Amino acid sequence: MTSFTLADVRERTYKSRDAWWTVFLVDPLAARLVVWTANRTSITPNQITFGAGVLGAGSAVCFALGSWPWLVAGALLFHLSFVLDCMDGKIARLKGTGSVFGAWVDFVFDRIRFFGCMLALLIGQWAATGEVVYLVLAPVVTFLDLLRYLNGAQVAKTRQTMRQQLRAAAEGGAPAPAAADPESTETEPGAAGEPEAGGEGGGVVFVEEVLRENPELDAEQVHARSAETGARVIDVHQGFTRRFGWYSGLRAALLRSRVRPHLFSGIEFEMFVCVVAPLTALLSPAVPGATLIVPVAVLSCAALAAFEVLIVYKLWLATRDFAVELRRLQQADGAGWGAPPAPPRCLPWWPSP
16 A cells, blocks of 8 residues: 655645745645545545535634634634645645546635635624625625636636747747637637647747746746757746846745745635634634724735736736747748757756646
8 A cells, every 4th residue: 555755745746836825824734634644544535625615614604603702713614624625636636536527626615615704704794793894895805806717817828829829930830829709718729738848849948937847047047058959938028027127036036935926816815814804803802893804804805906917917018028029030930040950858957847
């Protein structure tokens, strides 16, 4: 029987980049629970997902009761449910038991848990205090949470389209057509198999892809090492880098700790609303309604909105660099500059996907 170690869990299940809340407050506990669960039980990822849903339901009930002990209990249960939610994916990757349907179940349960707990918290506080501000906050939090998912899907699709067109132009072929329906979030046929940098893409290197997997490098090193292999280097974030020169250093420092630069993402948003906000009831337990739920929720909404605006701004700058890069590649191809010979399937200086 296979005996998994903590090192196995870290190597085979940890994401190369993750939210700082997960890296520092969830993974240390979840990884150890995964070792015990994988070695001593036959629990499946879907069963763990169901357990996370049960804890989430318990959290919602606690929030609905409204008083400070229940708020604290609800916050702890919500955090534990998120720990289980992280465990199911780790178990699946560790044992190779994941499934497409399991991924769907995990996603749907996540959304139901957050919306159920968030509504129970805000409506419960409205019932306990009579403050209408809690009812006003509910649709605002819901809107921002939905917006981040819609925006994330569209940003990813736009970036993928830019890479496809730039890769085609660099290889001397016709640029890939843009998506016919700009509101669609479905990928085009074959898009899921888009070659990674250094793979079968004909020697095209995207700086953003290399830096994502190799945070110890910088853009200049990527250009220098790619020149040794004859690969073409494409960087659509030059405009952003010129405006925010300090960002590269910060990004590299964060990625070395597996922390993604998107410091207030959906995970932090959920945790601040459903964990940090209700825990503020500990500040003044003797006074009903004396919590910082409203200020914490408002600040969370503002932080999430600010990071979404930053993502859109960075994407806008990337589209401008994309247009410049595309013209450069098309002009070079028209002048008779063909694509250089394709390098080996995996360039020797970064890991194989």
